[in-house]
Amino acid sequence: MPIQNSKSRVTLRDIARHVGVHPSTVSRVLNPGTRQMVTEEIAKKVTKAAHELGYRPNAFAQSLKTNRSCTIGVMVPDLTNAAFAPIIKGIDNVLEESGYSVIVANTDNVAERAKRNVDKFRERQVDGLVIATARRQDELVADCRAEGTPFVLAVRSTTDIGVSSVVSDEVIGVKMVMSHLVQLGHRDIACVAGPQFLSTGFERYQGYLQGLAQAGLEADPDLFAEGEAFTEEEGRRAASKILATRKKFTAIVASNDLMALGCYDELMAKGLKCPDDVSVVGFDDMPFASHFNPPLTTVHTPLLDVGAEAARILLEQIEEPYLPARALKLRPELIVRASTAPVVS
Amino acid sequence: MPIQNSKSRVTLRDIARHVGVHPSTVSRVLNPGTRQMVTEEIAKKVTKAAHELGYRPNAFAQSLKTNRSCTIGVMVPDLTNAAFAPIIKGIDNVLEESGYSVIVANTDNVAERAKRNVDKFRERQVDGLVIATARRQDELVADCRAEGTPFVLAVRSTTDIGVSSVVSDEVIGVKMVMSHLVQLGHRDIACVAGPQFLSTGFERYQGYLQGLAQAGLEADPDLFAEGEAFTEEEGRRAASKILATRKKFTAIVASNDLMALGCYDELMAKGLKCPDDVSVVGFDDMPFASHFNPPLTTVHTPLLDVGAEAARILLEQIEEPYLPARALKLRPELIVRASTAPVVS
Numbered sequence: 001m002p003i004q005n006s007k008s009r010v011t012l013r014d015i016a017r018h019v020g021v022h023p024s025t026v027s028r029v030l031n032p033g034t035r036q037m038v039t040e041e042i043a044k045k046v047t048k049a050a051h052e053l054g055y056r057p058n059a060f061a062q063s064l065k066t067n068r069s070c071t072i073g074v075m076v077p078d079l080t081n082a083a084f085a086p087i088i089k090g091i092d093n094v095l096e097e098s099g100y101s102v103i104v105a106n107t108d109n110v111a112e113r114a115k116r117n118v119d120k121f122r123e124r125q126v127d128g129l130v131i132a133t134a135r136r137q138d139e140l141v142a143d144c145r146a147e148g149t150p151f152v153l154a155v156r157s158t159t160d161i162g163v164s165s166v167v168s169d170e171v172i173g174v175k176m177v178m179s180h181l182v183q184l185g186h187r188d189i190a191c192v193a194g195p196q197f198l199s200t201g202f203e204r205y206q207g208y209l210q211g212l213a214q215a216g217l218e219a220d221p222d223l224f225a226e227g228e229a230f231t232e233e234e235g236r237r238a239a240s241k242i243l244a245t246r247k248k249f250t251a252i253v254a255s256n257d258l259m260a261l262g263c264y265d266e267l268m269a270k271g272l273k274c275p276d277d278v279s280v281v282g283f284d285d286m287p288f289a290s291h292f293n294p295p296l297t298t299v300h301t302p303l304l305d306v307g308a309e310a311a312r313i314l315l316e317q318i319e320e321p322y323l324p325a326r327a328l329k330l331r332p333e334l335i336v337r338a339s340t341a342p343v344v345s
Numbered sequence: 346m347p348i349q350n351s352k353s354r355v356t357l358r359d360i361a362r363h364v365g366v367h368p369s370t371v372s373r374v375l376n377p378g379t380r381q382m383v384t385e386e387i388a389k390k391v392t393k394a395a396h397e398l399g400y401r402p403n404a405f406a407q408s409l410k411t412n413r414s415c416t417i418g419v420m421v422p423d424l425t426n427a428a429f430a431p432i433i434k435g436i437d438n439v440l441e442e443s444g445y446s447v448i449v450a451n452t453d454n455v456a457e458r459a460k461r462n463v464d465k466f467r468e469r470q471v472d473g474l475v476i477a478t479a480r481r482q483d484e485l486v487a488d489c490r491a492e493g494t495p496f497v498l499a500v501r502s503t504t505d506i507g508v509s510s511v512v513s514d515e516v517i518g519v520k521m522v523m524s525h526l527v528q529l530g531h532r533d534i535a536c537v538a539g540p541q542f543l544s545t546g547f548e549r550y551q552g553y554l555q556g557l558a559q560a561g562l563e564a565d566p567d568l569f570a571e572g573e574a575f576t577e578e579e580g581r582r583a584a585s586k587i588l589a590t591r592k593k594f595t596a597i598v599a600s601n602d603l604m605a606l607g608c609y610d611e612l613m614a615k616g617l618k619c620p621d622d623v624s625v626v627g628f629d630d631m632p633f634a635s636h637f638n639p640p641l642t643t644v645h646t647p648l649l650d651v652g653a654e655a656a657r658i659l660l661e662q663i664e665e666p667y668l669p670a671r672a673l674k675l676r677p678e679l680i681v682r683a684s685t686a687p688v689v690s
């Protein structure tokens with residue numbers, strides 16, 4: 001049942017009859033590209049009649065003509081990760097102004113579900129995609145490139161050159177974390193890393209290694225554990241693995257805030273206090289990170305801006321398909337809260 | 346630039362040429378409603394060729410024919426309120442299985458923006474709406490009814506009868522909170538209420554009043570303050586107003602978790618401890634409520650289920666427009682954490 005079922009739709013023919021002109025004249029007036037072909041007087045009459053009769057353009061018929069659907073598909077890996085809501089909001093804010101609608105697809109980090117969503121987006125002929133689900137090597141992204149689909153990667157990038165993306169500067173972010181910890185006297189710093197097949201997990205780990213090197217510290221493989229997903233559970237599992245080695249450490253750099261929460265859980269379960277026994281740092285500064293117990297020291301990524309910039313670049317690409325790809329790295333900011341403290345020697 | 350621009354689209358004509366039949370035969374085979382008009386053998390050949398050539402149905406042309414867009418519009422008031430992401434996820438889970446896509450619109454609680462979004466949804470001829478932005482008296486909802494638009498209200502209901510909705514049983518939820526507090530010895534219980542023009546704010550306040558009555562306690566107007574929105578800021582403002590009366594109270598019932606966080610902020614700013622000096626209870630059990638400082642006692646609303654049930658009812662309505670409206674109230678659950686404690690006398 002279409003949304004206007006109970007009232008019959010006003011057609012160009014109805015307007016034409018009302019004004020006393022040919023339907024093709026009405027069509028010319030209502031199409032911005034041909035309006036100037038009709039005299040000002042007639043154009044006004046037609047517009048007035050269209051308004052009074054409650055005419056609404058038929059989006060399907062228009063899309064068939066213009067080959068534009070004015071919809072954008074957005075793929076996110078996990079809607080309940082609080083980091084993604086601000087990104088969608090940022091995208092929606094920009095697109096709404098431009099008359100575009102956003103179709104959201106939640107892939108739950110499942111590759112087949114992502115593929116099914118891209119197929120669905122194609123059937124709907126969306127004008128472009130914002131992809132926040134990319135792996136560093138991503139078949140779907142390669143496929144979109146091959147097909148000439150306008151798209152922008154958000155948050156997660158791939159190893160391809162020539163693909164537009166908007167991400168946070170992960171390496172710089174984690175290097176700021178490392179300087180902060182080193183200044184507090186930490187020398188034995190563990191890393192609870194995110195999946196290495198994702199740019200976020202990979203680059204943040206690179207930042208950790210570079211931060212160690214810069215401080216003249218060596219990386220201890222026992223103090224590294226990789227989670228299979230950016231979740232609280234995987235953060236906890238990784239922290240537990242590091243604790244099981246019984247190696248000394250005084251701080252954990254977690255690859256995102258959810259994983260940092262998992263570290264909180266595991267430390268508490270083992271009777272360790274944060275930050276008294278172990279400092280913990282996250283990444284993202286997701287909503288409410290300041291309300292955690294203890295309030296989480298983290299790296300603030302401008303999530304709203306990531307979404308807004310991705311939408312802007314995508315709109316440019318849709319208008320001008322031959323523009324070169326743009327890779328935007330937004331500068332993150334270290335937010336020091338109560339989960340980090342000086343080492344007590 | 347439509348999504349398939351760089352490759353030319355496979356048409357019915359291409360398939361017909363490949364198989365050696367007339368295009369109308371191909372059309373009959375690919376339309377489930379007419380497939381039985383063609384012999385099994387030909388149907389198989391056509392389906393195989395369509396698959397091999399990479400044929401994709403043109404959604405616009407199909408929609409023009411079937412008058413179905415297979416999209417659902419979802420209106421949420423605030424994407425960054427963590428309670429709404431699980432609702433959208435619940436909707437998406439159900440709709441994805443049924444081949445529908447979700448268009449999300451964020452209204453930021455602005456009435457004109459909601460109206461603009463409904464207009465946009467109509468232009469796109471969405472098959473139905475899930476509305477999570479309704480006021481108790483809502484012109485847009487009345488308008489959708491008058492137009493015969495299939496829609497379901499989620500989370501927030503209106504005073505109209507005969508409108509389908511899926512909400513949490515707010516009154517029962519807050520009455521459980523009140524019993525819990527009374528059992529802990531609280532007698533002077535303040536209420537930081539949400540906006541009374543929203544069913545959630547109104548019903549939760551009714552639950553507070555009924556809970557007081559049930560315990561034989563009187564409502565003190567000085568211990569009531571209404572926020573203008575369900576936000577941390579408004580929760581803080583309301584708490585500050587109650588504190589300014591200098592009336593004694595030992596507990597605050599906040600109308601949602603964000604407002605409860607605002608109470609935390611204001612209590613801390615005034616040097617008061619939660620729960621030692623004042624117990625605080627929220628509502629929603631939004632993600633991370635267990636990680637707040639202190640972990641928040643709250644009412645768990647099955648948000649994923651609210652979304653999923655709303656989607657199911659909407660699909661039924663789209664299939665059978667003359668089904669009677671269904672108002673579903675899901676049973677909430679009290680989650681006792683560390684923000685409530687016995688009164689120290």
